[in-house]
Amino acid sequence: MQTNEMNVLLAVFCVVSIFQLCHGVSSSGECYFNAKASCEHNGRVFDIGEAWIDDECFQCVCFEPFGVGCCEHGKQPVDYPPWCEAIRKPDSCTVAVVMKANHKLPCLFGGKSRLWKSENDPLF
Structure with missing residues (x-):
């Protein structure tokens, strides 16, 4: 496989992983993935795999260099x-x-x- 194909497969795997993670965190919330987001929140830089809760109550996970995936934190x-x-x-x-x-x-x-x-x- 070429490098581009490997990167695409890795990105798809990351997106699927975040939605699986978020489903376990909250079964009734919404999720999104931002490929352009950085892994920084309130002045702190997060490493790949680390999570934080943002000001809008979304739990986000760092997938650098691919972006950030977030899901609603808690049940509605x-x-x-x-x-x-x-x-x-x-x-x-x-x-x-x-x-x-x-x-x-x-x-x-x-x-x-x-x-x-x-x-x-x-x-x-």
């Missing part, structure tokens, strides 16, 4: 009533399902849900 709730909504807690990657009318109240529906301890212990 999908089955909740229309009077509730899923929102990301400020400055974290944690998603909570809360009442649309009052984001300090958790959405309680069907089954057993954890209640907050007191009025002084809101979600946000």
